[in-house]
Amino acid sequence: MNIIYFISFVVISTASYQRYPFEGSTFGGDDSTEEINLFPGIPIGNDIFYQVHVSTNGLITFNASITTFTPNMTSSYPFLAPFWTDLHPKTLKNDSVSYKVYRNKSLLKNATNDVRNFSKTPFFQAELMLVVTWYNTSFHNKKDHKITVQCILISDHVSTYTMYNFINVSTSDVGDKIGIGFNNGTSFSNPYSFTTSAYRMSTHIGNTGLFGLWFYTITSDKNNCIFGTCEHGGVCEDMYRDFQCHCKPGFTGKRCQTDVDECSARPCDQGFCNNTVGSYHCTCFIGWIGKHCDSEEQQNNTVCSREEVCCKMSLHKSQEDTVKHNSGTVAVLSALLAVVSLGSLALAVLTFHFRRQRIPEQTNVTEETYENVTVTNATEQESSIYTNLQLSPNANK
Template sequence: MSSPYPFLAPFWTDLVPKRIKNDRVSYRVYMDKSTLKNANIDVQNFSRTPSFQAKWMLVVTWYNTSVISHEDHKITVQCILITDHVSTYTIYRFINVSISDVGSKIGIGFNNGTSLSNPYSFTTSAYRMGTHIGNTGLFGVWFYTVTPDKNNCVFGTCEHEGVCEDLYRDFQCHCKPGFKGKRCQTDINECLAQPCDNGTCDNTVGSYHCTCFLGWTGKHCDSEENWNNTVCSREEVCCKMSPYKSHEETDSGIVAALSALLAVVSLSSLALAVLTCHFRRQRIPEQKNVTEETYENVTVTNTTEQGSSIYTNLQLSPNTSK
């Protein structure tokens, strides 16, 4: 069974599926978990690999197929190929193989770069494979490891806590955020993406840190902070107050200052009015009654026109002006 190409040979001879009386050759691919579960049990038992989990299976069946020129010599054979994409196994099932010798050579084995032959290959015993106990301890069932592969993750291949996935003759590292590379050996410089809106970025191993400018806070320095340490988002409007005074203290201080200023202005106006009235009385004594009436009218008129808190708070009136 020499060949430059890999092959499987469960029963290599001239077989003729004539599609009469239900004889046929068929194949089917399985990837559903329920079917693969049974394949897992077989591989785990036969290969003594308890961790094997199949991902793909091919089943090829020669059912009631006749040996060429001997239609009454029918056999039923299955070739099952099972893989987890790392290691691949095959099972030869000689379900109904017990016929007389018709003189044809029958090869049983496989070639995956290295040829392997069944002990009954090219012997007359090959016609009765269903009656022989296979290497599995079961009649007519033979199990072979087609593509053995070591576990490429056993040496802690991935750095920085990356998770290693074993592949056929290879491995793949699934890196944690912040790392990249075949073995997760390269630290990603997150600062290249400029994640800090209002601050400076410092790259760290597997991460980064934002040092915010004055008045900004948050992981990305994207939240404005007022003087009372109340964080304001971009959508909110915050009044920045003095770090030493509360809102109430500042408001009362402003009111007190304005009140004092207005009191000075009011007293000045009052003094000026008194002096003016005094000089008028000295210059035109005979017009005393008219002047007083005029002052009263002017004062009342000013109160109405100004309408400010100065006059209201001080409760100025013509009577207090006299």
């Protein structure tokens, strides 16, 4: 990771920079701190922090509350030091420390524009901003020597920037050491840190080209979405040293590369589920239709869900019509069966009657034939005898 410190000295304007308001919660006292939540966290150096600790002594720390008033720019812990010295705000309206966290993008418009302008990152969009102001705060040993310093901490949860705005720091040396700079894993000190010129920071042109305004890149991370990381139309969100894909329905995985098997949820009520790329399709059983095969198709071509009352009424009526139709069919079939049965019975009676008549006729014919045969045989015998008798006298002759 490259850590960039913006230290170009280009004079843009000699006007005092007072863009951010003094508002929010206030506190004060000698060597006291306040903890502020910065969810979902901001990157500082190689770590992400979710809270900051603001000290009345012109110091902001991240991993612990530090109350010391003796500046040490080589300290191992990460910190921002807009004006680290022995300060003593009175917790009064005109002598206190105020702070406020901003998350609304419309309220972050100025912060977004400042980062784009000073860091030359045209696509930056601020997501969180913390504004801390040591307003009209006096030195511990010199109550009449007062300063107003503002620290603006800006982040998109990937990169973090800070601005030190020395609104009213123009006083004489009171003998206290003043540390100005930061530590994000690497210590950096402002050129005026630990010098008597630190008491007159409002009169010096900052690295922004404006009087009293200094801009620093605390954490800079490359755009991890620049190479079209997400597949299947997923939207990439750049994160600190990482990225996150917001997948379209039907896809999952780090890069939306995996097709979701929608059929595992059994979306088809009365049918088979066919998984497709990014979706699914239901093949309905006969008589069922709809995307999820959950609607019955009626005989009168009306379609409604089983849960609807109208469908129940239509289904009941259809069932009644079916019963009536089936009853009529049964009646017709019964009548036809009765006719066929009666016809069969009549045919059997007629057949029996004709058979009864034919049996006597056959008997008579047989008897007549027998008599004829008997008579004929008898006559033939008599003729034969008679012939023999007639031949006998001739034989005697």
